[in-house]
Ligand SMILES: Nc1ncnc2c1ncn2[C@@H]1O[C@H](COP(=O)(O)OP(=O)(O)O)[C@@H](O)[C@H]1O
């Protein structure tokens with residue numbers, strides 16, 4: 398992994414070479430968010446009347462026991478599901494009012510997801526996995542390849558472009574996933590235990606990379622982690638318990 402200064406330099410070149418202006422970090426305002434699942438005919442309330450704010454460009458960590466509802470909360474923030482009740486405002490998007498195609502457009506243009514499992518397609522190379530993120534954006538094939546190469550370089554993986562996920566370490570796979578998440582220059586990056594499967598050194602590199610990208614791109618970053626020392630690095634540290642967020 399290159400040092401921070403080198404990484405910053407490369408990220409600066411990403412900004413310069415990308416025509417679309419950066420979408421600056423999106424503010425998050427959540428009020429009275431309630432969400433339940435139906436399971437075995439019973440209702441399981443996971444989030445109950447939850448409130449929280451993140452400033453534009455903020456860096457928030459969320460911890461909480463397994464099953465507390467962290468992934469559910471991220472799913473709602475990312476527009477993967479509409480909230481059952483309450484208000485979820487992300488930038489100018491009121492997610493309650495969006496449905497179907499509009500939610501998909503919000504996700505495509507504004508949200509970058511990084512999950513615990515990289516979710517890379519095993520039959521594609523690292524470069525092709527990143528390129529895939531541009532498929533729906535109408536970008537030409539040549540341009541897609543160029544942008545994907547620039548992104549892989551930004552995460553320090555130029556030399557791994559033609560490798561398939563099985564040939565990469567867990568940390569490298571997560572770095573490809575981060576490059577893919579940033580492809581459309583999202584205003585909000587949602588990372589759900591991105592270091593959950595990594596050893597300590599790889600986890601440190603992945604979090605340092607996310608933090609560099611956050612600082613350089615000014616996106617808003619919400620990071621879920623079980624690791625207290627990683628959580629402590631965020632500007633705002635929250636604990637999800639009993640369906641609500643409290644200061645950690
Ligand atoms: N699609 C679903 N259907 C039914 N129950 C679900 C579903 N998704 C999550 N749950 C339940 O909701 C609770 C919270 O899950 P989750 O948000 O994944 O928690 P966390 O990410 O904090 O571990 C858990 O009890 C889980 O089993």
Ligand SMILES: [Mg+2]
Nearest residue numbers: 467468469589
């Ligand atoms: Mg989870």
